[in-house]
Amino acid sequence: MGISRYRTYRQIADLPQLVGQYVQLRGWIADRTDKGRLQFLRFRDGSGFCQLVVFQPEVPAEVFEAARSVTQESSVIVGGIVRQDERAPGGYELQVRELQIMQLAQGYPITPKEHGVEFLLEHRHLWLRSPRQHAIMRVRAAVIRAICEFLDSNGFIRIDAPILTAAACEGTTTLFELDYFDLGKAYLSQSGQLYAEAAAMAHGRVYTLGPTFRAERSKTRRHLTEFWMVEPEAAFFDLEDDMDLAEDLVEYIVQYVLRHCERELRTLGRDLSRLERIRRPFYRMTYTEAVELIQRKGVKLHRKLPDGREEMVDFPWGEDFGAPQEEAIMEEFDKPCIIHRYPAAVKAFYMKRDPDNPELVLAMDMLAPEGGGEIIGGSQREDDYEALLQRIREHGLPEEAFRWYLDLRLYGSVPHSGFGLGIERTVKWITGVQHIRETIPFPRMLYRLVP
RNA sequence: UCCACGGUAGCUCAACGGUUAGAGCACCUGGCUGUUAACCAGGGGGCUGUGGGUUCGAAUCCCACCCGUGGAGCCA
Numbered sequence: 001m002g003i004s005r006y007r008t009y010r011q012i013a014d015l016p017q018l019v020g021q022y023v024q025l026r027g028w029i030a031d032r033t034d035k036g037r038l039q040f041l042r043f044r045d046g047s048g049f050c051q052l053v054v055f056q057p058e059v060p061a062e063v064f065e066a067a068r069s070v071t072q073e074s075s076v077i078v079g080g081i082v083r084q085d086e087r088a089p090g091g092y093e094l095q096v097r098e099l100q101i102m103q104l105a106q107g108y109p110i111t112p113k114e115h116g117v118e119f120l121l122e123h124r125h126l127w128l129r130s131p132r133q134h135a136i137m138r139v140r141a142a143v144i145r146a147i148c149e150f151l152d153s154n155g156f157i158r159i160d161a162p163i164l165t166a167a168a169c170e171g172t173t174t175l176f177e178l179d180y181f182d183l184g185k186a187y188l189s190q191s192g193q194l195y196a197e198a199a200a201m202a203h204g205r206v207y208t209l210g211p212t213f214r215a216e217r218s219k220t221r222r223h224l225t226e227f228w229m230v231e232p233e234a235a236f237f238d239l240e241d242d243m244d245l246a247e248d249l250v251e252y253i254v255q256y257v258l259r260h261c262e263r264e265l266r267t268l269g270r271d272l273s274r275l276e277r278i279r280r281p282f283y284r285m286t287y288t289e290a291v292e293l294i295q296r297k298g299v300k301l302h303r304k305l306p307d308g309r310e311e312m313v314d315f316p317w318g319e320d321f322g323a324p325q326e327e328a329i330m331e332e333f334d335k336p337c338i339i340h341r342y343p344a345a346v347k348a349f350y351m352k353r354d355p356d357n358p359e360l361v362l363a364m365d366m367l368a369p370e371g372g373g374e375i376i377g378g379s380q381r382e383d384d385y386e387a388l389l390q391r392i393r394e395h396g397l398p399e400e401a402f403r404w405y406l407d408l409r410l411y412g413s414v415p416h417s418g419f420g421l422g423i424e425r426t427v428k429w430i431t432g433v434q435h436i437r438e439t440i441p442f443p444r445m446l447y448r449l450v451p
Numbered sequence: 452u453c454c455a456c457g458g459u460a461g462c463u464c465a466a467c468g469g470u471u472a473g474a475g476c477a478c479c480u481g482g483c484u485g486u487u488a489a490c491c492a493g494g495g496g497g498c499u500g501u502g503g504g505u506u507c508g509a510a511u512c513c514c515a516c517c518c519g520u521g522g523a524g525c526c527a
């Protein structure tokens with residue numbers, strides 16, 4: 001693809017093909033430094049970053065003066081000759097001949113120096129312009145593109161689930177509540193899965209992609225109150241198929257990002273060899289095997305006693321894994337690991353029991369290496385009407401709200417499976433950033449709703 | 452929600468209960484033909500989060516509140 005027919009202008013991304021030519025660019029001054037008669041302006045136009053060089057004898061006095069007076073983040077129209085030069089960051093620079101200031105910015109708060117987290121989050125609307133944030137958002141876009149490309153080309157139909165819902169998908173987690181006209185309370189969706197299951201009975205293979213909400217008062221570098229999830233759901237898939245699909249999808253995402261975002265990953269200082277290694281097959285183990293591994297490694301469980309004191313105990317079979325256990329498991333692996341067949345007691349009501357052991361459900365989680373944590377949670381779904389009804393009652397869920405969901409087991413019920421992949425956690429793992437708040441344009445967290 | 456830590460210049464941080472609360476960066480002025488977080492010289496910049504208390508004297512000690520950070524639990 002070349003330059004489009006739109007009345008857009010040449011972009012920094014096009015510079016390698018325009019060496020020696022006169023071009024006009026529109027964008028912003030990211031930073032500047034001057035050496036008397038020679039000035040260097042770091043310039044960005046959205047497509048990337050490049051250096052502008054303004055040398056006094058080569059430009060009219062008013063152009064040199066404009067370059068001298070331009071401030072950080074002022075918007076400009078600039079024209080000049082494209083040059084390839086090893087000394088230029090990125091390899092290309094513009095030898096400026098004309099410079100016109102569109103708007104002179106005053107007192108831009110974010111400098112190229114160090115800033116604290118709080119300050120940067122207060123200025124998220126401006127922070128997005130910084131090279132690192134720019135790179136992360138491009139990787140995020142590539143991750144979503146890879147997901148859609150992979151699923152669309154493998155027979156999955158995108159079906160969008162509602163965001164306003166009448167009841168919980170999983171009774172355990174907290175929901176954001178709001179008033180819905182005369183119908184009482186509505187809730188922001190915490191998962192599109194139940195709707196994906198209905199759609200899978202219509203289309204066979206489907207996926208939902210969109211924001212989900214959890215009103216958990218969790219405060220860690222892995223949590224947002226609003227995050228995006230892709231949830232594939234496929235009729236006739238059993239747990240094995242589900243795990244295969246999860247592996248294929250994650251391999252595709254990582255290799256796609258490597259192919260399309262190498263520059264961004266380098267900007268982020270990511271070790272590319274660690275990502276190149278992400279090829280099938282990944283690792284798999286049962287929950288029971290994982291518990292044995294944890295016990296062998298001597299990782300204890302931090303437990304709170306009724307009187308408020310805390311104690312450290314050997315990890316017992318039947319407990320769900322916390323962050324310390326997941327980290328201990330993933331110390332052993334350089335590729336993602338799927339853990340499957342969890343105790344039914346710690347998992348959601350809709351998961352199918354393991355026919356070989358009724359204490360277990362056919363669930364699976366995928367953990368990413370290098371501190372990536374849990375990026376996928378999925379299962380084969382309960383497809384028997386009576387069994388599902390019993391689970392709903394055991395969990396104390398409002399039966400009426402799940403009427404339509406139970407219907408799916410009355411009219412041509414089939415085995416089916418699916419999973420949810422957290423977009424932000426995946427971006428966090430692939431980019432190697434330390435905190436999930438940098439993987440979404442405007443993070444929503446326990447103590448952050450603005451900007 | 453629980454545990455720990457923090458709030459001082461626009462930003463990042465110093466300052467034993469004791470002169471007029473300092474430094475680097477940013478900003479402004481001047482100098483420099485290759486800067487990569489340039490460098491050199493000069494300049495302006497403060498209700499020490501809020502309220503109360505202890506004291507001859509509080510940024511510093513005590514109490515409450517507000518705001519934030521890291522982690523736990525829960526989860527993707």
